[in-house]
Every structure is written in C-alpha cells, then in structure tokens.
Amino acid sequence: MTIRFLIFDVETNGLAAGRHSVLSFSALHVRTWRDSGYRHFDVQKEFNRFYFPIEPYNPPAIRVNGLTRDVIEKRRQQSGGAAKGQDL
Numbered sequence: 001m002t003i004r005f006l007i008f009d010v011e012t013n014g015l016a017a018g019r020h021s022v023l024s025f026s027a028l029h030v031r032t033w034r035d036s037g038y039r040h041f042d043v044q045k046e047f048n049r050f051y052f053p054i055e056p057y058n059p060p061a062i063r064v065n066g067l068t069r070d071v072i073e074k075r076r077q078q079s080g081g082a083a084k085g086q087d088l
Contacts, residue, residue: 002033004044011065013053021053023067024075050075 007028014020029045050072062068 002031004029004031006030011067012061013055014058014061019055020058020061021051021055023051023053023065023072025049025051048075048079050079 007030009024009026010022011024012020012022025048027047028043031042031044033040050067052069052072057069
C-alpha cells in the first residue's frame, strides 16, 4: 500500500506569535511504501519560501535556525526569488 503525506517546517525569528516573523516555510510531499519488509520514501515535490523579518533579527533564534540576512538572500537568489519549487 502506498501512503502519501506532507511534512512542514517553519523557522521563525522567535517564539512569540504576533511579535516574531516567519523566516522560512518549507514542505515536502512524500510517498512511502513497503517492499520486502523495508519502508521506502520518495520525495514527490518540494516547496520552500524565505522571508526577511519585519523586526530586527533575534540573535538567539538565528543561532538555532542559521537564517541570517545573507543566508536568506542567497537562498532567495538561488531559487529566483522568494519561492522555490512547485506549489503543493
């Protein structure tokens, strides 16, 4: 039996909703199946968006997620803009 599911990941500039911005949103569309007793996984689609924060960068959060301004800028350029991948 084949199972399909989505995995989401959100990185933020802190933990306070309404006070800290989302810096990245990512999703994977995954297909999984069992064959000969082994579980197989296949990523069908990938979606990534990167955002600059509205408020100043929060150093403790950036130490965790590594999304400095330079990193966000590079990832946006690599993907041709804020979005990368196909819409899920």
